[in-house]
Amino acid sequence: MKYFFASDIHGSAFYTKKILEKYKENAADKLILLGDLLYHGPRNDLPKDYSPKEVFALLNAFKDDIIAVRGNCDSEVDQMVLEFPMQSDYCVGIFNDIYFFITHGHIYSEDGLPKLSKGSAFIYGHVHLPIAKNVDGIYILNPGSASLPKENNPNSYAILDNDIFSIYDFDGNVLKEIKLEKNI
Template sequence: MKIGIISDTHGCVERFTLAYDKFFKDADMIIHAGDILYHGPRNPILPDYNPAKLAEKINSLPMPTIICKGNCDSEVDTLVLNSPIQAPYTYVVIDGFKIVTTHGHHVMSDQEKDAMAAHFKADLFVSGHVHINVLEKRGNTIFLNPGSPALSKRTDHRQTAALLTDTKIYIVDIDSGETILSLDK
């Protein structure tokens, strides 16, 4: 099993394509934790901002793509994406491994995330929104924020995505290919 996990692409087609080409092209599935197409009013418009092309890219993917609605995603985005934008969370079970994804703007605190993860008996709880990586285990659940491949808010501004395999979860720098964080599953 290999699942690509990404969030906060904000319409940046080249950044999504880089993550896909380097890490996701042989994945069984991609999970997107929201803020897919629109840059958002507080974010700068980056040179590769092209939400229509990003929608085309996502629509052309050969693997299932599970998308959770972010605070910058709108109803009109559902008209250009073939995969539904699910809200307020997605719930996927693969080989008995339970994955809950929510963008994070409604479930902000660790306490709220812990409660939601416990309610769904999640093995992996994915969120985005803050554009900063998290990879930690609390109780029986691994909590992951893959960061952003386009608008990182890390102090070092590294652009990131994540991978889930049969044995590990990795957060990777999509430019250098370096593993930033990893955790056994």
């Protein structure tokens, strides 16, 4: 199975369209959104084509494909317009035989991991940086930010295709890649 990960859209209709285009182009099975979907937040500049109303309409068209968690910029009001659940601080799942802990990153983070066994993956957004590494047997993964990347990184998303987690820019260039093995 193939899973598509995106984080930190922050209300950008431009990058929401790019996410959905790449999601369809890659024929992924699920679109996993790691929070901060509609609002840009008080610390961020407005992203390109800031239009939360357009973003929720675009995402709602894919409601049956989306798994989402709440970010620090997401609110109960956002949930009222989104037709898929996104108010949980985290969710867990097994993707391609790897246990995933999925969160935004403002409660659980790389510096404050939940209890995970070796071979598990911790995937989060929040820091707006692409990350793909193994730390003491735990995979630490972050697709970067779709709309507001930091530290001169490009806008990005990630795909888990079987056991390969790849982070891409929107031109299709691989930024980072890691093979996930369940028996480390």
